[in-house]
């Protein structure tokens with residue numbers, strides 16, 4: 085049985101990852117895609133303990149799903 089992932093799956097994964105945003109306590113925000121392209125399926129507001137590239141502090145950063153925004 086040969087299974088090939090449809091190309092759309094990859095696009096959906098990227099699109100969803102771009103909707104998830106990570107916000108540091110300093111106010112800096114970036115997309116989960118920027119953080120490594122991890123697809124988040126968790127509900128609520130999970131937190132991520134990592135170093136902020138903006139303020140340089142290792143903090144608990146809130147992950148939330150943003151609405152689809154243009155620009």
Ligand SMILES: [Zn+2]
Pocket residue numbers: 108109110111112136137138139140141
């Ligand atoms: Zn920060």
